[in-house]
Every structure is written in structure tokens, then in C-alpha cells.
Amino acid sequence: MVDILDASNSVSRLSLLGDGEEQDFKWKKPLELFAERKFVRICAPMVRYSKLPFRLLTRKYGVDLAYTPMIVSNSFLCSLKARDSDFTTCNVDRPLIVQFAASNTEDFVRASQIVVPYADGVDLNCGCPQRWAQAEGYGACLLRKPEIVQDMIRQTKGAISSQDFTISIKIRIHHNIRETVEFCRKMEHAGLSWLAVHGRTPEQRGEPVNNEAIQLIKSSVNIPVIANGDVKSLEGAKKIHTETKANGIMAARGILSNPSMFAGYQSTPEECVKDWIYLALSTGTSFQCFHHHLTFMLQKAMSQYLLNLNINFYQQRFGTKIQKDISYVVFGKRSDM
Numbered sequence: 001m002v003d004i005l006d007a008s009n010s011v012s013r014l015s016l017l018g019d020g021e022e023q024d025f026k027w028k029k030p031l032e033l034f035a036e037r038k039f040v041r042i043c044a045p046m047v048r049y050s051k052l053p054f055r056l057l058t059r060k061y062g063v064d065l066a067y068t069p070m071i072v073s074n075s076f077l078c079s080l081k082a083r084d085s086d087f088t089t090c091n092v093d094r095p096l097i098v099q100f101a102a103s104n105t106e107d108f109v110r111a112s113q114i115v116v117p118y119a120d121g122v123d124l125n126c127g128c129p130q131r132w133a134q135a136e137g138y139g140a141c142l143l144r145k146p147e148i149v150q151d152m153i154r155q156t157k158g159a160i161s162s163q164d165f166t167i168s169i170k171i172r173i174h175h176n177i178r179e180t181v182e183f184c185r186k187m188e189h190a191g192l193s194w195l196a197v198h199g200r201t202p203e204q205r206g207e208p209v210n211n212e213a214i215q216l217i218k219s220s221v222n223i224p225v226i227a228n229g230d231v232k233s234l235e236g237a238k239k240i241h242t243e244t245k246a247n248g249i250m251a252a253r254g255i256l257s258n259p260s261m262f263a264g265y266q267s268t269p270e271e272c273v274k275d276w277i278y279l280a281l282s283t284g285t286s287f288q289c290f291h292h293h294l295t296f297m298l299q300k301a302m303s304q305y306l307l308n309l310n311i312n313f314y315q316q317r318f319g320t321k322i323q324k325d326i327s328y329v330v331f332g333k334r335s336d337m
């Protein structure tokens with residue numbers, strides 16, 4: 001594995017394969033996946049978390065399709081620094097969907113054009129409920145502006161020549177589900193490739209996910225529909241697929257705490273933790289991000305009991321090579337200090 005930053009590109013792209021291997025790497029395009037699979041297993045967009053090393057990790061453990069975190073299109077267009085920090089990918093990070101926050105057609109079209117060579121599709125965030133985002137015209141407020149979203153879809157489709165490059169949206173549902181169905185039909189008519197539905201309204205937080213609404217949307221459109229919300233295991237994904245008939249199942253918090261969930265593991269196995277450490281270190285992940293993921297993955301296992309154990313315990317379990325990193329994470333100081 002070599003980590004050479006390809007400075008000739010307008011985004012950061014790590015090369016994780018040798019020259020010959022790069023040519024041999026093949027992946028399925030999203031629409032091929034939807035056509036072939038009973039349901040496509042998807043890693044959700046997550047600000048700060050669904051970055052390159054985490055996407056690679058989840059792909060190793062059963063994820064078919066991964067999203068970047070939401071990237072604010074305006075900053076992405078204006079600043080090379082923002083592009084570098086928001087979007088890093090590599091030659092095996094496919095199939096990949098880049099999610100943007102956009103409030104107007106021009107920003108969405110231009111940002112999408114930049115990522116065409118590195119991704120398989122772009123997604124417009126129409127579900128973010130955060131106040132700052134809605135105040136900027138991003139996220140869930142677009143659910144009330146169907147004409148703008150239709151225009152973004154039409155213009156982006158027109159601006160990108162690659163036929164299999166997809167344009168999708170991720171939504172929450174309206175209080176009146178008929179409005180959501182109407183909204184989705186309009187977007188399908190505008191040329192949308194597929195849509196992901198988080199089965200809650202923008203105001204809801206911990207309330208149960210409305211899978212009936214997702215099922216109704218699925219039966220009302222002719223494009224693939226992804227179900228999202230409270231999927232924590234492969235069994236849970238199968239159950240929601242049975243209930244909704246969705247073409248894809250997307251997980252966010254479940255896959256943060258167990259990146260191997262789609263491979264059928266009930267909790268994060270040791271091997272997966274080791275893989276995370278390796279991938280995070282190989283791709284130059286910030287310590288904060290590295291540490292957060294480790295905490296999510298080990299939440300169940302890392303009881304007070306484990307914390308009180310001697311570092312030798314970790315050494316035996318994970319091997320000497322990573323002892324220093326583990327001790328830093330667990331004890332907050334370097335073992336060689």
C-alpha cells in the first residue's frame with residue numbers, strides 16, 4: 001500500500017494500489033447494483049465520519065455503496081483548502097456517492113461537475129434538519145421547494161455527459177405522507193436516479209421510523225428507493241427490506257458502532273478494529289477522527305473493567321505493533337512518554 005497524493009487533481013486522491021492493479025480494479029455501478037441485488041447495503045453520509053478510511057473499512061465488511069459526508073457545495077467551489085479537507089478518495093473507493101448541501105442550481109451543477117471523474121454519482125441533501133443548514137437554504141427546507149430541487153436535478157443531468165453517473169436525493173418525510181409521495185414523483189419526472197428516505201419528519205428525533213411511509217413511497221415511484229433509519233444489524237436490514245421492499249438499506253449510527261454489521265457480525269470483531277487502525281494510519285486520518293471511531297466501535301466492549309486492565313491485555317489482543325496507539329486512545333497519553 002503506498003500513499004502518494006496525486007497533486008495533479010483538483011481533489012485529494014490517494015493511490016492505494018500499484019499501477020497494474022489499478023487498471024484491474026473493477027466495480028459495479030450503482031444502478032447495476034440495484035438491478036442485481038435483493039437489497040443494496042449502504043453506508044450513510046455522515047458529517048465527520050463517512051470519510052475515506054471508514055468507507056474502505058465498511059466496504060471490506062459487506063457495504064456495496066458508500067456516501068461521503070455532506071459537503072457544502074459553495075465552500076467546495078470557492079476553496080481548494082475546503083476541497084482537500086472535505087473530499088479525499090482513492091482508486092478502490094468505489095462505487096462512491098458524493099453528497100452535497102446546495103441551495104441553488106448553479107452551485108450543485110458546478111460542484112457535481114468537479115467530482116465526476118472520482119465518483120459514481122452525486123446526492124443532494126434534502127433531509128438535514130439542523131437549524132444552521134435550513135437557514136442557509138440547505139437540507140430539509142428543500143422539501144418545501146420542489147421546483148428548485150427539480151431544476152437542480154434537470155440541470156445537473158444536462159451538464160454531465162456520463163450516462164451511468166447518478167443523481168440522487170436523500171430526504172426525510174413530510175407530516176402528510178401524500179406530500180412526500182407527490183414530491184418524489186416530481187423528482188422522478190425531473191430525471192432523478194434514485195432516492196434515500198429517512199423515515200422521520202425533520203422535527204422528529206428518537207421517534208420510531210415510519211417504515212409504512214417508506215413502503216408507500218417505494219410503491220409510488222419507478223426508481224430505486226433506499227430505506228434509512230434505525231438499522232443496526234443485517235437481520236434488521238432484512239426485516240426492513242421485507243417490510244418496505246426497498247431496493248437498498250442504509251445505516252448510519254449502527255454502522256458507526258459496528259462497521260461489520262452488513263457482513264452479519266453482531267458486534268465489532270477484533271479484526272475490524274485492527275483494520276480500522278491500519279486504514280486510518282495509512283490514510284493520514286486526524287487523531288480526533290481516529291479516536292472517535294475507535295470509541296464508537298469499542299463502546300460495548302470498553303467497559304470500566306477493560307479500562308482498568310493493564311496495557312499488556314491490549315498488547316496480547318491486538319499485537320505489539322499498535323500498542324502505542326491503543327494506549328494513547330485508552331489512557332490518553334503515549335506509552336513511550
Ligand SMILES: Cc1cc2nc3c(=O)[nH]c(=O)nc-3n(C[C@H](O)[C@H](O)[C@H](O)COP(=O)(O)O)c2cc1C
Pocket residue numbers: 044045046047048049068069070099125127128170198228229230231250251252253254
Ligand atoms: C454523526 C452523523 C452525521 C450525519 N451526517 C449526515 C450527512 O452528512 N448527510 C445526511 O444526509 N445525513 C447525515 N446524517 C443522518 C444519517 O445519514 C441518517 O439519515 C440518520 O442518522 C438515520 O439513520 P440511522 O438510524 O441509521 O442513524 C448523520 C447522522 C449522524 C449520526
